[in-house]
Amino acid sequence: MESSDAHLQLIRLRPEDNVGILPKGVEPGETLLVENEPVSFPEALPLGHKIALRPISAREKIIKYGMPIGSTTRAIQSGEHVHLHNMQSDYINPQTRLSGDGSH
Amino acid sequence: MEATSKTTAYLRPDGRKGIRNALVVVYLVECAHHVAREIAYPYRERGVQVIGFSGCYPNDYSQKLLQRLCTHANVGGALLVSLGCEGFDRDRLAEFIRASGRPQKTLVIQEAGGTPASIAEGRRWIDDALDEMARVPRVSMGFDELVVGTICGGSDAASGISANPAVGHCFDRLVERGATCIFEETGELIGCEQDMARRAARDELRQPLLDSVAKAARYYQTLGHGSFAPGNAEGGLTTQEEKSLGAYCKSGSSPISGIIKPGDVPTAGGLYLLDVVPDGEVRYGFPNINDSAEIAELIACGSHLILFTTGRGSVVGSAISPVIKICSNPETFARMEEDMDINAGRILSGQATIESVGDEIIARLGEVANGAPSKSEGLGHQEFVMTYKSFEPLGPSCFPA
Numbered sequence: 001m002e003s004s005d006a007h008l009q010l011i012r013l014r015p016e017d018n019v020g021i022l023p024k025g026v027e028p029g030e031t032l033l034v035e036n037e038p039v040s041f042p043e044a045l046p047l048g049h050k051i052a053l054r055p056i057s058a059r060e061k062i063i064k065y066g067m068p069i070g071s072t073t074r075a076i077q078s079g080e081h082v083h084l085h086n087m088q089s090d091y092i093n094p095q096t097r098l099s100g101d102g103s104h
Numbered sequence: 105m106e107a108t109s110k111t112t113a114y115l116r117p118d119g120r121k122g123i124r125n126a127l128v129v130v131y132l133v134e135c136a137h138h139v140a141r142e143i144a145y146p147y148r149e150r151g152v153q154v155i156g157f158s159g160c161y162p163n164d165y166s167q168k169l170l171q172r173l174c175t176h177a178n179v180g181g182a183l184l185v186s187l188g189c190e191g192f193d194r195d196r197l198a199e200f201i202r203a204s205g206r207p208q209k210t211l212v213i214q215e216a217g218g219t220p221a222s223i224a225e226g227r228r229w230i231d232d233a234l235d236e237m238a239r240v241p242r243v244s245m246g247f248d249e250l251v252v253g254t255i256c257g258g259s260d261a262a263s264g265i266s267a268n269p270a271v272g273h274c275f276d277r278l279v280e281r282g283a284t285c286i287f288e289e290t291g292e293l294i295g296c297e298q299d300m301a302r303r304a305a306r307d308e309l310r311q312p313l314l315d316s317v318a319k320a321a322r323y324y325q326t327l328g329h330g331s332f333a334p335g336n337a338e339g340g341l342t343t344q345e346e347k348s349l350g351a352y353c354k355s356g357s358s359p360i361s362g363i364i365k366p367g368d369v370p371t372a373g374g375l376y377l378l379d380v381v382p383d384g385e386v387r388y389g390f391p392n393i394n395d396s397a398e399i400a401e402l403i404a405c406g407s408h409l410i411l412f413t414t415g416r417g418s419v420v421g422s423a424i425s426p427v428i429k430i431c432s433n434p435e436t437f438a439r440m441e442e443d444m445d446i447n448a449g450r451i452l453s454g455q456a457t458i459e460s461v462g463d464e465i466i467a468r469l470g471e472v473a474n475g476a477p478s479k480s481e482g483l484g485h486q487e488f489v490m491t492y493k494s495f496e497p498l499g500p501s502c503f504p505a
Binding site for chain 1: 260261262264265269295299337338339340341342343344345346349350352353451452453454458
């Protein structure tokens with residue numbers, strides 16, 4: 001495994017995950033290792049945010065903990081930040097959470 | 105493989121083994137709380153702890169929980185402190201404790217002659233009871249006799265990626281060794297129910313697992329209390345199911361052997377879901393008003409030890425069973441090291457892995473089971489909270505045959 005002080009290694013919780021997690025906050029321009037490829041990051045992000053580990057198609061499942069946590073709303077490039085702007089819950093809309101009959 | 109050395113565990117008359125030998129002083133209504141606390145105070149370094157129930161009205165849940173707690177494997181004796189006019193069925197509780205073979209006394213403040221007389225009488229009894237409890241046989245204890253509960257509190261963005269998965273790894277290793285492991289809080293498992301059903305050890309357990317989460321969803325909806333807050337999104341969580349999975353991963357990947365409710369003690373090893381949400385219509389308010397109320401329920405289900413993951417830095421411990429703190433965030437650990445047993449935040453800096461921290465938790469658990477105080481225990485934390493709830497008995501499919 002490549003390791004360098006200049007590069008931050010993302011945390012991949014399970015081998016099947018398609019997103020990795022920032023182990024600390026990053027500044028704009030900081031370099032991340034995404035699948036051992038350095039990716040320069042355009043924006044500041046805090047610890048815990050998700051980064052795509054490979055290109056992900058529109059309406060594809062986002063996998064974290066080896067399980068789906070929602071689906072993309074558009075295509076996402078490898079190394080891109082994955083959050084509210086490009087994915088959503090498959091389960092429940094936060095505004096209407098718990099309003100269903102439990103048969104989702 | 106043994107969890108403790110040959111002379112560490114306390115053998116109880118029912119064959120269960122404890123890792124502590126606590127004497128509990130139990131107030132049966134808030135009006136008796138001060139007297140109970142005063143009785144116990146001089147013995148606080150000698151395993152005498154205060155637990156109790158504040159309410160004046162009787163309730164099957166509180167009765168069941170105090171019965172389980174006063175006869176917990178970590179408890180060697182119990183002094184019940186009653187004001188005299190409260191609704192709690194003190195005679196039924198006293199009889200339950202005596203039937204377990206433990207030293208027991210009921211002190212009724214109104215009959216004893218008020219505060220000073222009750223304190224003096226209570227302390228005299230404790231002197232004798234501690235002598236009797238010192239003669240409890242000491243034995244070794246296997247992992248297959250150990251019950252471990254887990255809870256998260258003061259979670260942050262790091263909790264779901266360091267401390268919680270490390271506890272999950274620890275739980276998997278413990279279940280392999282025959283231990284009983286308990287996870288809980290169905291309200292924080294909304295979105296995980298299909299995966300829980302997939303992990304059911306028996307087909308007939310699938311529907312009850314789905315039902316337990318649906319019940320929690322209904323309950324929280326009635327209370328108007330959502331679980332996904334703006335702070336979660338700032339911490340990088342995007343969806344409800346992602347947040348739930350962060351808590352759910354404490355359960356590891358073992359098959360789920362059964363569902364229990366507060367006060368049900370599993371009779372065989374394996375992984376159990378503790379359903380803490382009351383049955384029926386919403387009564388008495390929130391399912392759990394704080395972390396300590398959840399810990400009391402995990403202990404009432406037999407937990408000898410509690411694995412508590414925290415990011416922002418909870419300091420609580422518990423009466424009866426030691427609480428081991430696993431800190432998810434390296435900065436919190438540096439700031440509050442004296443409260444934290446394990447620094448899971450090293451996973452974030454690449455200095456440790458989920459597996460290596462999981463193994464560290466097992467090693468720490470072994471030390472604490474052998475009598476070393478956990479951090480919160482050494483600092484004197486003995487929090488205890490119990491509220492009103494109502495439950496229906498478990499269905500037959502919830503327990504292994």
